[in-house]
Amino acid sequence: MPVHNSEIAAIFSQIADLLEIEGANAFRVRAYRKAARTIRGYPRSMGDLLEEDRDLTQLSGIGNDLADKIREIVETGDLAQLEKIEQRTPAGLAKMLEIKGLGPRKVQRLHSDLGITSLDQLREAAESGQVRELDGFGAKSEQNILKELERENPHAGRTQLSVAEETVLPLVNYFKDIEGVEQVEVAGSYRRRKETVGDLDVLAISEARGDTIQRFTEYEDVVEVISRGETRSTAIFRSGLQVDLRVVHRENYGAALFYFTGSRDHNLAIRRLALGQGLKLNEYGVFQDEECIAGETERDIYALFDLPFIPPELREAQGELAAAREGRLPDLVTLDDIRGDLQMHTTDSDGDATLKEMAQGVRERGYEYMAITDHSPHVAVTQGLDAAGLNRQIDEIERLNDEMEGITILKSIEVDILEDGSLDLPDDILERLDLTVCSVHSHFDLPREKQTERIIRAMDNPHFTILAHPTGRMIGKRPPYEIDLEQIMQAALERGCFLEINADPSRLDLNDVQARMARDMGLILAIDTDAHSVPGLAYMRFGIDQARRGWLEAGDVLNTRSLSDLRSLLQR
DNA sequence: GCCGTTTTCGGCCCGACTGTTTTCAGTCG
Numbered sequence A: 001m002p003v004h005n006s007e008i009a010a011i012f013s014q015i016a017d018l019l020e021i022e023g024a025n026a027f028r029v030r031a032y033r034k035a036a037r038t039i040r041g042y043p044r045s046m047g048d049l050l051e052e053d054r055d056l057t058q059l060s061g062i063g064n065d066l067a068d069k070i071r072e073i074v075e076t077g078d079l080a081q082l083e084k085i086e087q088r089t090p091a092g093l094a095k096m097l098e099i100k101g102l103g104p105r106k107v108q109r110l111h112s113d114l115g116i117t118s119l120d121q122l123r124e125a126a127e128s129g130q131v132r133e134l135d136g137f138g139a140k141s142e143q144n145i146l147k148e149l150e151r152e153n154p155h156a157g158r159t160q161l162s163v164a165e166e167t168v169l170p171l172v173n174y175f176k177d178i179e180g181v182e183q184v185e186v187a188g189s190y191r192r193r194k195e196t197v198g199d200l201d202v203l204a205i206s207e208a209r210g211d212t213i214q215r216f217t218e219y220e221d222v223v224e225v226i227s228r229g230e231t232r233s234t235a236i237f238r239s240g241l242q243v244d245l246r247v248v249h250r251e252n253y254g255a256a257l258f259y260f261t262g263s264r265d266h267n268l269a270i271r272r273l274a275l276g277q278g279l280k281l282n283e284y285g286v287f288q289d290e291e292c293i294a295g296e297t298e299r300d301i302y303a304l305f306d307l308p309f310i311p312p313e314l315r316e317a318q319g320e321l322a323a324a325r326e327g328r329l330p331d332l333v334t335l336d337d338i339r340g341d342l343q344m345h346t347t348d349s350d351g352d353a354t355l356k357e358m359a360q361g362v363r364e365r366g367y368e369y370m371a372i373t374d375h376s377p378h379v380a381v382t383q384g385l386d387a388a389g390l391n392r393q394i395d396e397i398e399r400l401n402d403e404m405e406g407i408t409i410l411k412s413i414e415v416d417i418l419e420d421g422s423l424d425l426p427d428d429i430l431e432r433l434d435l436t437v438c439s440v441h442s443h444f445d446l447p448r449e450k451q452t453e454r455i456i457r458a459m460d461n462p463h464f465t466i467l468a469h470p471t472g473r474m475i476g477k478r479p480p481y482e483i484d485l486e487q488i489m490q491a492a493l494e495r496g497c498f499l500e501i502n503a504d505p506s507r508l509d510l511n512d513v514q515a516r517m518a519r520d521m522g523l524i525l526a527i528d529t530d531a532h533s534v535p536g537l538a539y540m541r542f543g544i545d546q547a548r549r550g551w552l553e554a555g556d557v558l559n560t561r562s563l564s565d566l567r568s569l570l571q572r
Numbered sequence B: 001g002c003c004g005t006t007t008t009c010g011g012c013c014c015g016a017c018t019g020t021t022t023t024c025a026g027t028c029g
Helices: A005-022 A026-040 A046-051 A064-076 A080-088 A092-096 A104-114 A119-127 A139-150 A161-176 A209-217 A250-261 A264-276 A298-304 A320-325 A355-364 A387-403 A448-460 A485-495 A512-521 A535-549 A563-570
Strands: A181-186 A200-206 A222-228 A232-237 A242-248 A280-282 A285-288 A291-294 A369-372 A408-411 A414-416 A437-439 A498-502 A525-528
Touching: A005 A026, A005 A064, A005 A080, A005 A092, A005 A104, A026 A064, A046 A064, A092 A104, A092 A119, A104 A119, A119 A139, A161 A181, A161 A200, A161 A209, A161 A242, A161 A535, A181 A250, A200 A209, A200 A250, A209 A222, A209 A232, A209 A242, A242 A250, A250 A264, A250 A280, A250 A285, A250 A291, A250 A298, A264 A280, A264 A320, A285 A298, A291 A298, A355 A369, A355 A387, A355 A535, A387 A408, A448 A485, A485 A498, A485 A512, A498 A535, A512 A525, A512 A535, A525 A535
Parallel strands: A200 A242, A369 A408, A414 A437, A498 A525
Antiparallel strands: A181 A200, A222 A232, A232 A242, A280 A285, A285 A291
């Protein structure tokens, strides 16, 4: 059973938590956390890298020590060091860190003074009033612990970007109407357009800071105010999301925006540059001694270090600084570059709108072309099209193409890749199509090698065009199936096939890291909405976000091509 | 535990807010 990167990362995170509770060197703790982040976000499995005899110390934050530990976990599924630590410091203590207000020092005190090792014991101690007697604790912190234990993990997990938008866009509008508020922007991972956000960081320029904070805490969606100071406030919203507001002066706005956009690692890298030049960088600006020498715009800050503006989507400490320094930042794809949408459904299978309604919807978005991709019969619940149904649809598309101006409808199908790698419809009907979008909707649990072979065998079919939602993952709901993506991408390159970034915000598949891997290999990706309704066509922008996070330029995207260029690329 | 245009040793980000204090430690982002 191969060990997943996420499992290795979880072991390192656990070690970091327990070491921190023990009071270990904070930088050692940080090293484990950084390694966990690197491994969790790495596109290929550590096991594969080791099998290829690759040097793991090339990875950011991995030295000889941690490389050995990764090897041990891959080979044995476990790490002896962790078991040793857990003998001293019970694993349950790490769980207590998840309670807001409890950090390593307080958890350590609960353990050493009261012998608490689990959340249940913590609850008992708090209920019996023992906690308030401890040094550094009081009645309020005891109350807080009980309250946090009552919550059913409202903060646990991350929220889909599209869902977070529903909370934050009305808030931004609310601020725009408040007198004295000059500007409002959402920073954090939201601005970096990460597929999920933990909390929301809202930044406002106002000279009436106290008043702005006050209005924030009165906002109709706020159910609980966690903190309220002179420059910032934190509140829980009805959706369960935590929103942090910072109110700053105009002259500090760029520094604050930079600081709160992150990522943390990107900020640290820039801060190191500052330190190297004898400067200090904080959320108020860049300081030479006491004098602020930049801070009003982000551009000013980057310029101070001879760097161009780095788009937020790239600020993940994944080589963007080196690229910026060497003048090879990508010219990222934008929504305006998109000329068509190559996956969508109609009432002929499981869509809500008719073919004509979808065509009108696409035309209104200003695209030149679109592909209709209803399901094939194998996905029985969607009432997919059999050969006869598809033939009828093809005729209708031809009629519509004659009738409608300003849009070209391409004939296509989302055809199932069956367990043995064959496609769900016969070649003589696939031949009539302009392209196919091929996907896995069954047998998700095949072993990795089998699943990979299945998909590559499907690509051997000359009618195979685009591999749709290549990993099958649903954000927060379903993990990706086991495949060797690099091998699949290589196979696609060799056969003139394409992979998709599915723009549905609950899929976003390929993800950012995988999209970048494709780009690095020279593979062209399609960004498709997979819309099942006319409003669903608007999902394109989430796909663009993900593509930008994957460093894609317009040339890396299939559906930025003109129709005639597209047609020639579709010839295998 | 990592890392190196200042370093193979000695650095490793820093300010706001809360609660428990009586001048500050701990937590958070």
